[in-house]
Amino acid sequence: MRVVISVFLLLAAVSAGASTADASYRDIFGKEFLTKPWAGGQVEESVCISCHASDIIKPEIRDIPQEWKKSWHYHNNVSCEDCHGGDPEDAEMSMSPERGFVGTPEYSEVPEMCGKCHIGILKNYLESGHGKALKASKTGPNCVTCHGSHDIQKASIKIINEARCSRCHSYERAKIMKQALFLTEKKIRDIDNNLKRLKRExxxxxxxxxxxxxxxxxxxxxxxxxNVGLVKKSTDKFAKKLGLIEDKIDKTFRELEFRKNFSAFLMMVFIGMGIVVFMLAKTYKD
Ligand code: HEC
Ligand code: HEC
Ligand code: HEC
Ligand code: HEC
Ligand code: HEC
Incomplete structure (x- = not known):
């Protein structure tokens, strides 16, 4: 384990040193994220994974390691002990509370388990109708209701669908919200594509x-x-922020266009001058 971590750190150091100059913001963010405490080689086999995939586990839950290996968390080095606690290196003590094992969370305790890392989301969730209903009467959905627990994938507004969102109430409010989110999402995608085009130029x-x-x-x-009202209001705010980025991009595109036209114009002038000089030289010779 220690060797793996030092190789990891060495690679991180080398790549950080080599590419800070031209690294984009996203790369820097990625590197910063990977230096967080939960990163660092635990994705190889741990005692939790090997024992939980073995015959001593009852069949209904034996494929949890398999499910987890398909998840976005697996690809980001979030492993069993990052959620359940415990010691992934010591089979005998692995599930002992002394080593921080917390076991399976209660339905209403799931948000705190996930919110250890997803802090901003936990805050918005706890203040929401869903969070309040969960705490008051266990009737609100928790994180797992919408994302699953072991096979969690990258999130998108596709999660908002009639089958899931009409289980406890009508789909109407969900639909209005999805429309507002969809518009902002589309705008973000368009801007992203334009930025990529500019980069290519x-x-x-x-x-x-x-x-x-x-x-x-x-x-x-x-x-x-x-909060449907808040989402709609924030959509206007985001539209304004995104509009500013869009304006800048448009301006850059116009400048590029102008520069291209101007070079074409200069080229024409030079060719024209060339022809005149050629003609003059010819007339002179004649
Ligand atoms: C992202 C956090 C997270 C990770 C990573 C994770 N779990 Fe879980 N696990 C949960 C939650 C939440 C529950 C309770 C909800 C449920 O049953 O789906 C749970 C439930 C369980 C249960 C009880 C299932 C049952 O039906 O009784 C077992 C066993 C378990 N996890 C083992 C593992 C093992 C082994 C790994 C690593 C391969 C792992 N978990 C990784 C969050 C996680
Ligand atoms: C040597 C085998 C073994 C190891 C190592 C092991 N487990 Fe377990 N674990 C079990 C068995 C057996 C059960 C009971 C499951 C059953 O009912 O079949 C269990 C149950 C669980 C449960 C659900 C029960 C509860 O108390 O909430 C979770 C969550 C869990 N293990 C997580 C982990 C994690 C995380 C690790 C590593 C830090 C780990 N296990 C290491 C064998 C193991
Ligand atoms: C009612 C369903 C629902 C519940 C409950 C829910 N989510 Fe989400 N979550 C979503 C949807 C839908 C998105 C996609 C939003 C988008 O792309 O605009 C999302 C997005 C996310 C994202 C990606 C966004 C980001 O900022 O990285 C994370 C992480 C996440 N949820 C974690 C959680 C956690 C942790 C909880 C519990 C505290 C939780 N979710 C509860 C539906 C839900
Ligand atoms: C130990 C920290 C940690 C815990 C605990 C944790 N996550 Fe995550 N989660 C991450 C990391 C790291 C990523 C990958 C980076 C990213 O995509 O934001 C991630 C990604 C996600 C994503 C995809 C985000 C996206 O960009 O679309 C969802 C959804 C998510 N987690 C939900 C959950 C849920 C639900 C739980 C609890 C059952 C949970 N997480 C527990 C660290 C954690
Ligand atoms: C497990 C049950 C459950 C599921 C599943 C569920 N909700 Fe809810 N939802 C509630 C409860 C409980 C409330 C609070 C009481 C109310 O306002 O009806 C609520 C309230 C809401 C509200 C109104 C909040 C407010 O402040 O006015 C919206 C919007 C909403 N849910 C959207 C969704 C969406 C979108 C989904 C699917 C991704 C979803 N819900 C799935 C239980 C659920």
């Missing part, structure tokens, strides 16, 4: 990248408020 877009990344991250926690 050799334009430096770090500032806009950062701004878009921040706006997108802020916007994505919004759903958990399940």
């Amino acid at each position: 050799g334009v430096f877009t770090d500032e806009e990248d950062k701004s878009l990344f921040r706006t997108h991250a802020e916007y994505r926690t919004l759903f958990h408020t399940v």
Whole structure:
């Protein structure tokens, strides 16, 4: 384990040293994220994984390690002990409370388990109709109701669908919210594509990248408020912020266009001058 971690750190150090100059904001963010305490090689076999995939576990839950290996958490080094606690290196003590094992959370304790890492979301969730209903009467959905527990995938507004959201109440409010979120999402995608186009033209877009990344991250926690009024109002706010980035992009595209036209114009002038000089020289010779 220690060897793996030092190799990991060495690689991280080498790559950080080699590429800080041209690394984009996203790369820097990724590296920063990977230095968090839960990162660092635990994705290899641990005693939790090997024992839980073995015959001593009852068949109904034996495929949990398999499910987890398909998850986005697996790809981001979030392993069994990061949620359940315990010691992944010591089979005998692995599930002992002394080593921080907390076992399976109660239905209403799931948000705190996930919120250890997803802090902003936990806050929005607890203040929401869903969070309040969960705490008051266990009638609200918890994180697992919408995301699952072991096979968690990257989230999107596809999670908002009639089958899931009409289990406890009508789908109407969910639908209005999905429409508002959809518009913002589309705008973010369009801007992202335009930034990529600019980058291909050799334009430096770090500032806009950062701004878009921040706006997108802020916007994505919004759903958990399940506050239709707030989502609609925030959609206007995000539209304004995104509009500013869009204006800058449009301006850059116009400048690029102007520069291209201007070079074409200069080229024409030079060719024209060339022809005149050639003609003059010819007349002179004649
Ligand atoms: C992202 C957090 C997370 C990770 C990572 C995770 N679990 Fe869980 N696990 C949960 C939650 C939440 C529950 C309770 C809800 C449920 O049953 O789906 C649970 C339930 C369980 C249960 C009880 C299931 C039952 O039906 O009684 C077992 C056993 C378990 N996990 C083992 C594991 C093992 C082994 C790993 C690693 C391969 C793992 N978990 C990784 C969050 C996680
Ligand atoms: C040597 C085998 C073994 C190891 C190692 C092991 N477990 Fe378990 N675990 C079990 C068995 C057996 C059960 C009971 C499951 C059953 O009912 O079949 C269990 C149950 C669980 C449960 C659900 C029961 C509860 O108390 O909430 C969770 C969650 C869990 N293990 C997580 C872990 C984690 C996390 C690790 C590593 C830190 C781990 N286990 C290591 C064998 C193991
Ligand atoms: C009622 C369903 C629902 C519940 C309950 C729920 N989520 Fe979500 N979650 C979603 C939807 C829908 C999205 C996608 C939102 C988007 O892309 O705009 C999402 C997005 C996310 C994201 C990705 C956004 C980001 O900022 O990275 C994370 C992480 C997440 N949820 C974690 C949680 C956690 C932790 C909880 C519990 C505290 C929770 N969710 C409760 C539906 C839910
Ligand atoms: C130990 C920290 C940790 C815990 C605990 C944890 N997560 Fe995560 N989660 C992460 C990391 C790291 C990522 C990957 C980075 C990212 O996508 O934000 C992630 C990604 C996600 C995503 C995908 C985000 C996206 O970009 O679409 C969802 C959804 C999610 N987690 C839900 C949960 C739920 C539900 C729980 C509890 C059952 C949970 N997480 C517990 C660290 C954690
Ligand atoms: C496990 C049951 C359950 C599920 C599943 C569920 N909800 Fe809810 N929802 C509730 C409860 C309870 C309330 C609070 C009481 C109320 O306002 O009706 C609520 C309230 C809401 C509200 C109104 C909040 C407010 O402040 O006015 C919206 C919007 C909402 N849910 C959207 C969704 C969406 C979108 C989904 C699917 C991704 C979903 N719900 C899935 C139980 C659920």
